[in-house]
Amino acid sequence: MRKSRLPMILLGAGLAFLYLPIVLLVVYSFNDNRSLTVWTGFSLRWYHELIEDGQMLEAAWLSLRIAFATACGAVVLGTLAGMMLARFGAFRGRALFAGMISAPLVMPEVIMGLALLLLFVSLEQLIGWPAGRGVLTIVLAHITFTMSFVAVVIQSRLVSMDVSLEEAAMDLGARPAKVFFVITLPIIAPAIVSGWLLAFTLSLDDLVITSFVSGPGSTTLPMIVFSSIRLGLKPEINALATIVVAVVATGIGLAGFLEARRARIREREESQAGRV
Amino acid sequence: MAAHLPVRPPSLKQRALAVTRRLGLTGRGGVILGPYAWLVLFFLVPFLIVLKISVAEPAVGIPPFTKLIEWVDGGLDLKIRFSGFQALFEDDLYILAYLNSLKIAFVSTLCCLLIGYPMAYAIATAPEKRRGPLLMLIILPFWTSFLIRVYAWMSILKDEGLLNNLLLSLGIIHEPLKILYTDWAVYIGITYSYLPFMILPLYATLEKLDHTLLEAAADLGARPWKAFLTITLPLSLPGIIAGSLLVFIPAVGEFVIPSLLGGSDTLMIGRELWNLFFNSRDWPSASAVAIALLAFLVGPIMIFQHFQGRDQDKGAA
Known part of the structure; x- marks a missing residue:
C-alpha cells in the first residue's frame, strides 16, 4: 500500500506551530530593544533586570518550595489512588472515587479555586483551621488537583505491568504491603518520578487556583508574571521564559540520556544472560 | 523433639496491628481511606459549600456573605436567597458570556481536532522507533509554563508584532491586522495551549x-x-471524543487566555466569575x-468519565 506523505507534512507544520512561539521568546530575550519585535542587537540586559528584581526572585523561591511540597504530597496520594483503581477491583464507593479522581483533570480552574477557597473559609469559621490563607492552603489545593494527574500516570503504568511477579510474591506468602514495597514500587519507580515531576510542574505553573486560595504575603511567581503582563509586554518575562525552557530542556535531556543508558545496560545484560 | 517454645505475650506492635485490623484500617482498607477521605474533604465538600453560598446573601464583612441559618427570637430562621441566580437570568451579560464561552470552546476544540488528528495519525503510523521521540516532542511544550506560552502569542499577534510584520513585508496585507485583544487571539491561544491534550488520546486509539x-x-x-473514512475514522471515535472533551470542558471555563489575549469585549464566563x-x-x-x-458541564464531564472509566475497568479486570 502506498503511504501518503500528507500526514507527515502536517505533523511537521503542527510541530512548527507548537515550537515557533517558544523559539521566538528565547531569541528575543537576548534583544537589546524594549519593543520586542525589532531586533537591535544582542544583550543580556533583561537577565540583569530579572536578577535585580527582588520581588520576582522571592516569588520564584516561594513557588519552588510550594511545588516541592505539593509534588511530595501528590505523589503519595496519587500513587495510592492509582493502586486503588488498577489493583483493588470493585470496592465500595469505587464509582464515586473514580469520578472524584478524574474530574479535576477537566474541571475549569475557576470553579476548583472558588470551591477550595470557600472550603478553607468555612473550615476556619468552624474549627479555626487553617488559620488564614497562605502557603498551607496553596499546598493543600495544589495537592488536590495534581494528585489526579499522578494517579493517571501511575494507573496506566500499573495496568501495562505484568502482574505475575506480584502474584508469585503473594503465592510465596508475602503480605500485600511487602509485595507493594518490594515488587511493585521498584517496577513503577520511573512512573512515580514522572508523576512527581508532573505535579511539580503543574504546581509551579498554576495561576488561577493559587490566586483564589493565596493570602497576603504568599504571592507566587505566576501571580507576579500575570499581573505584570496583563498590562502589556515585558522583556524580563522573556528572560524568565528562557531560563524555564533551559531548565526543562536540560531535565528532559538528562532523563532521556539516563533512560537510553539504562536500556543499553538492560540489553547487554539480556544478551549475556541469553549466552549463558 | 517437642520442646515447647515459651509463649510470649503479644508485643505492642502485634497488639496495635490486631486493633487496627479489627477497625478495618489495615492494608486495603487503610489504603482506600487516605485518598478517599482527602478527595471527599477537598473535592466533594467544597462543591456543597459553593452550592450553599450561592443561595446566601452578600454582606459587608469577612467572609462577605450571610449565614443561612440563624437563631432569631428563639427560633431557627432559614435564609435562602436566589438573588445570585436571579441576576444570572436577568442580566444579559451572563447569558451572553455563557453562550460566548460555549462558542469559543466549541470552535477551539474543532481547530484542535483538525490540527491534532493528522499529527496523531502521522505519529501512530510512523516507524515504531520514532514514535516515542515524536510523542515526546508533543508533550515537551506542556512542561514549559502555560502562562509564558500565552505570553509568547502576545508578542506575535500584536499590531506591530511578528505576524503582522511578516505579512506586511510579504505584501499579503497593507495595514496591520488587529488580532491581539480580539476573539481571534483567544481562538489561537486556546487551540495552541490545548493541542497536546487532543493529540495524546487520539494517538492512543490510533x-x-x-x-x-x-x-x-x-x-x-x-x-x-475511502479506507480512512470507513475504517480509521469510525474506529478512532473514542479518541476523538476523549480528546475533544479534554479540550472543550476546561476551555469553557478558561480565564487566563481570554484575559491576556482577548479584548475587553471578549465575554467568557470564567472571566466574569473572576471579576x-x-x-x-x-x-x-x-x-x-x-x-x-x-450544570452546563456535568453532562460532558460524565461522558468524559465514562471514557476514562472504560480504561480503568480494563485495569481492574
Whole structure:
C-alpha cells in the first residue's frame, strides 16, 4: 500500500506551530530593544533586570518550595489512588472515587479555586483551621488537583505491568504491603518520578487556583508574571521564559540520556544472560 | 523433639496491628481511606459549600456573605436567597458570556481536532522507533509554563508584532491586522495551549488500531481515502471524543487566555466569575455563576468519565 506523505507534512507544520512561539521568546530575550519585535542587537540586559528584581526572585523561591511540597504530597496520594483503581477491583464507593479522581483533570480552574477557597473559609469559621490563607492552603489545593494527574500516570503504568511477579510474591506468602514495597514500587519507580515531576510542574505553573486560595504575603511567581503582563509586554518575562525552557530542556535531556543508558545496560545484560 | 517454645505475650506492635485490623484500617482498607477521605474533604465538600453560598446573601464583612441559618427570637430562621441566580437570568451579560464561552470552546476544540488528528495519525503510523521521540516532542511544550506560552502569542499577534510584520513585508496585507485583544487571539491561544491534550488520546486509539483491516480494505480495492473514512475514522471515535472533551470542558471555563489575549469585549464566563469574586467581592453571585457553569458541564464531564472509566475497568479486570 502506498503511504501518503500528507500526514507527515502536517505533523511537521503542527510541530512548527507548537515550537515557533517558544523559539521566538528565547531569541528575543537576548534583544537589546524594549519593543520586542525589532531586533537591535544582542544583550543580556533583561537577565540583569530579572536578577535585580527582588520581588520576582522571592516569588520564584516561594513557588519552588510550594511545588516541592505539593509534588511530595501528590505523589503519595496519587500513587495510592492509582493502586486503588488498577489493583483493588470493585470496592465500595469505587464509582464515586473514580469520578472524584478524574474530574479535576477537566474541571475549569475557576470553579476548583472558588470551591477550595470557600472550603478553607468555612473550615476556619468552624474549627479555626487553617488559620488564614497562605502557603498551607496553596499546598493543600495544589495537592488536590495534581494528585489526579499522578494517579493517571501511575494507573496506566500499573495496568501495562505484568502482574505475575506480584502474584508469585503473594503465592510465596508475602503480605500485600511487602509485595507493594518490594515488587511493585521498584517496577513503577520511573512512573512515580514522572508523576512527581508532573505535579511539580503543574504546581509551579498554576495561576488561577493559587490566586483564589493565596493570602497576603504568599504571592507566587505566576501571580507576579500575570499581573505584570496583563498590562502589556515585558522583556524580563522573556528572560524568565528562557531560563524555564533551559531548565526543562536540560531535565528532559538528562532523563532521556539516563533512560537510553539504562536500556543499553538492560540489553547487554539480556544478551549475556541469553549466552549463558 | 517437642520442646515447647515459651509463649510470649503479644508485643505492642502485634497488639496495635490486631486493633487496627479489627477497625478495618489495615492494608486495603487503610489504603482506600487516605485518598478517599482527602478527595471527599477537598473535592466533594467544597462543591456543597459553593452550592450553599450561592443561595446566601452578600454582606459587608469577612467572609462577605450571610449565614443561612440563624437563631432569631428563639427560633431557627432559614435564609435562602436566589438573588445570585436571579441576576444570572436577568442580566444579559451572563447569558451572553455563557453562550460566548460555549462558542469559543466549541470552535477551539474543532481547530484542535483538525490540527491534532493528522499529527496523531502521522505519529501512530510512523516507524515504531520514532514514535516515542515524536510523542515526546508533543508533550515537551506542556512542561514549559502555560502562562509564558500565552505570553509568547502576545508578542506575535500584536499590531506591530511578528505576524503582522511578516505579512506586511510579504505584501499579503497593507495595514496591520488587529488580532491581539480580539476573539481571534483567544481562538489561537486556546487551540495552541490545548493541542497536546487532543493529540495524546487520539494517538492512543490510533496506535492500537488493527492495521490488517486497512490492508484488507486496500486488497479489496478501496482507495486510501475511502479506507480512512470507513475504517480509521469510525474506529478512532473514542479518541476523538476523549480528546475533544479534554479540550472543550476546561476551555469553557478558561480565564487566563481570554484575559491576556482577548479584548475587553471578549465575554467568557470564567472571566466574569473572576471579576465577580475579585473585583465586586460578591461571593454569592460568583458561587451562583460557578454552579450554573457546572450544570452546563456535568453532562460532558460524565461522558468524559465514562471514557476514562472504560480504561480503568480494563485495569481492574
